[in-house]
Amino acid sequence: MLEHPRGPNHTDLGKETHMANTIAITRPSVTEASRDVFSHSIISRKFTQLNIALAAYIEFERDLEHADCFDPAFLSWTTDAEGARAEVLSLSGRIAALPVQRREDLPLKRSAMLTRALVESATEVAFTDLHRLLGTHAELFACLDAGVTATRTRQMLRICHEQIDAIAELGEFNDPVVAWAEPSSDAEPSALIATCAI
Structure with a gap:
């Protein structure tokens, strides 16, 4: 008589079904x-x-200010600057058109609108009048809430406003002689304030 290949006392455990109980060990707060x-x-x-x-x-x-813009060797620099300007205008315009999802979005959106208006300024006086809004209407461009999101938002705003100050130092927007001769107008800043206050 032939013996079972696994021995005479072998029990086929495959016929038995064992079910393990699953225990959740991850806290709900971790997954939320x-x-x-x-x-x-x-x-x-x-x-x-x-x-x-x-x-x-x-x-x-800044590179262009230290280069001869009429020298063909620097033509690519001009192209790069124009491309960078177009990117700033594109992004700021898209932000201005986006819906606000939370309170912290408001100063970001307003700062983007201000940035666009500054870069598009036709005169030094118009730029200066808009630039002053960061001081005269600081509450519109600041995040005063508490929490991690508010802290991160303030960091982004600080970077943006520091860069706006840097733009103000560029020769394109900072010509004291021209600015002195141009009449000041509150029309553009007032329009921006009205839009931001909505």
Whole structure:
């Protein structure tokens, strides 16, 4: 008589079904979005890109100020500066058109609108009048809330406003002789304030 290949006393355990009990060891708070962790809104993500574009624009403009813009060797620099300016205008315009998802988005959106108006300024006086809004209407461009999101928002705003100050030092927007001869107008700043206050 042939023996079972696994021995005479072998029991086929495959016929038995063993079910293990699953125990959840991860706390619910770990799997849920925490209020103490920063997450981007659509506006804050675009605003981060705007800050990067602003930095590039400023560097290109600074390079041009120290170069002979009529020298063909620097033609690519002019092209780069124009491209950087276009990127700033594109991003700031897109941010201005986006819906606000949370309170912290408001100063970001307003700062983007101000940035666009500054870069598009036709005169030094218009630029100066708009630039003053950061001081005269600081509450519109500041985040006064508490929490991680507010802290991160203030960091982004600080970078943006410092770069706006840097733009003000560029020769394109800072010509004391021309500015002295031009009449000041409150029309453009007032229009921007009215839009931002909505």
